[in-house]
Amino acid sequence: MVVVGAGMAGVQTAVALREQGFTGTVTVLGAEPHPPYDRPPLSKAVLLGKADGSAFDIDFPALGIDLLLGREALTVRHGDHVLDTDAGPLPYDALVLATGAEPVLLPGTEGVPGVHLLRTLDDAERLRPVLADQHDVVVVGAGWIGAEFATAAREAGCAVTVVEAADRPLAGALPPEVAAPMTAWYTDLGVDLRTHARVRRVEPGAVLLDDGTRIPAGAVLVGIGARPATGWLAGSGIALGDHGEVVTDAHLRTSAPDVYAVGDCASFPSARYAGRLLIHHWDNALQGPRAVAANILAGATGAPSVVYDPVPYFWSEQFGRFVQYAGHHADADAMIWRGDSSGPAWSVCWLRDGRLVALLAVGRPRDLAQGRRLIEAGATMDVEVLKDAAKPLKSA
Ligand code: FAD
Numbered sequence: 565m566v567v568v569g570a571g572m573a574g575v576q577t578a579v580a581l582r583e584q585g586f587t588g589t590v591t592v593l594g595a596e597p598h599p600p601y602d603r604p605p606l607s608k609a610v611l612l613g614k615a616d617g618s619a620f621d622i623d624f625p626a627l628g629i630d631l632l633l634g635r636e637a638l639t640v641r642h643g644d645h646v647l648d649t650d651a652g653p654l655p656y657d658a659l660v661l662a663t664g665a666e667p668v669l670l671p672g673t674e675g676v677p678g679v680h681l682l683r684t685l686d687d688a689e690r691l692r693p694v695l696a697d698q699h700d701v702v703v704v705g706a707g708w709i710g711a712e713f714a715t716a717a718r719e720a721g722c723a724v725t726v727v728e729a730a731d732r733p734l735a736g737a738l739p740p741e742v743a744a745p746m747t748a749w750y751t752d753l754g755v756d757l758r759t760h761a762r763v764r765r766v767e768p769g770a771v772l773l774d775d776g777t778r779i780p781a782g783a784v785l786v787g788i789g790a791r792p793a794t795g796w797l798a799g800s801g802i803a804l805g806d807h808g809e810v811v812t813d814a815h816l817r818t819s820a821p822d823v824y825a826v827g828d829c830a831s832f833p834s835a836r837y838a839g840r841l842l843i844h845h846w847d848n849a850l851q852g853p854r855a856v857a858a859n860i861l862a863g864a865t866g867a868p869s870v871v872y873d874p875v876p877y878f879w880s881e882q883f884g885r886f887v888q889y890a891g892h893h894a895d896a897d898a899m900i901w902r903g904d905s906s907g908p909a910w911s912v913c914w915l916r917d918g919r920l921v922a923l924l925a926v927g928r929p930r931d932l933a934q935g936r937r938l939i940e941a942g943a944t945m946d947v948e949v950l951k952d953a954a955k956p957l958k959s960a
Pocket residue numbers: 568569570571572573574593594595596602603604605606607635636637638662663664665682683684709793796826827828829843844845846847849877878879880881
């Protein structure tokens with residue numbers, strides 16, 4: 565078994581293969597030189613110097629997992645069952661693509677001094693002194709990463725301006741009425757949030773906006789999204805989707821025989837949500853690998869294949885709040901609030917045909933835990949109970 569990518573999804577695939585009883589060779593190669601590590605702490609404890617790193621607590625030698633670090637996959641010759649790498653070819657019986665995602669660059673800023681991204685441990689280590697020295701920072705993009713970075717930068721004592729092209733934070737992820745209360749989170753923490761604002765260029769020590777405003781910037785953090793890291797697969801014949809992601813079937817199999825894909829680099833069809841999902845969150849990189857491992861092993865044992873159709877889940881820690889989301893609200897036909905969105909704890913529930921399909925919880929982890937189970941069960945809800953934040957979430 566060969567796994568490309570030593571992030572969460574790649575490492576969990578290798579571990580799951582062992583947990584599920586595979587005894588043959590498992591090789592994981594990763595382009596980064598560091599021992600495999602977890603990314604969520606990079607925008608939280610690691611950035612603030614509260615943790616040195618976030619290496620996974622996994623004993624790879626004891627599990628018989630061969631790690632090839634600092635090694636890059638160059639292409640797949642699937643007809644020959646060979647992965648070409650920068651240190652030569654690797655034959656495989658089954659191959660798992662888990663190359664994750666890479667941040668989108670702000671045009672014209674590549675290599676410009678003082679402009680940062682936040683995806684890797686190296687990125688976080690470059691940003692630590694920026695925070696420690698309390699530079700004025702400009703964050704481009706009020707998405708998940710932008711919000712978490714702004715929170716850490718304020719905690720470190722930096723003056724923070726967030727520049728967002730849309731009219732609100734998280735415009736790509738949440739409807740306007742749900743994102744609206746989040747605007748106050750920025751201002752309450754002393755962050756200068758500029759919406760409807762576009763960067764014209766980054767100059768030494770400043771960011772120039774389209775409207776001519778010049779914002780002082782000792783450093784700039786670009787957080788405008790991430791794309792599947794699949795450029796290396798161009799020309800391999802493995803089918804890629806509209807966002808450059810590896811397209812899989814419901815069993816996480818790609819278009820090439822014995823090649824699977826999982827985590828941030830792949831999309832899968834969801835019967836639950838009647839559409840294809842491309843998820844860039846940690847829980848998907850934890851759950852997907854178990855299905856991949858089961859399906860690889862099912863091929864050998866004749867066991868039935870596992871369909872991967874999870875209720876997506878993620879969390880974010882921003883502006884002193886714990887934000888959690890489960891499900892997928894794109895096709896919802898009703899939205900119900902629980903609690904006062906100007907307060908510290910509230911939730912939003914999305915329904916379709918009376919069934920709970922998604923839930924956002926701010927400071928209400930119990931809602932999230934109960935809601936997630938009800939979404940999984942496809943439960944029909946009593947709207948009056950839902951509206952009453954004092955009552956636990958339960959089906960009709
Ligand atoms: P990655 O973690 O990106 O791992 C892929 C690995 O593959 C990388 O190490 C890469 O170097 C390697 N690779 C790429 N191309 C090649 C190649 N050709 N050859 C060899 N190796 C290659 N999610 C949440 O739900 N909550 C959070 O709070 C949260 N916080 C986050 C904070 C930060 C700063 C970041 C960056 C992400 C955060 N996420 C969070 C998202 C979550 O971390 C990702 O969804 C998860 O890491 C995806 O895992 P992955 O293994 O698919 O990809």
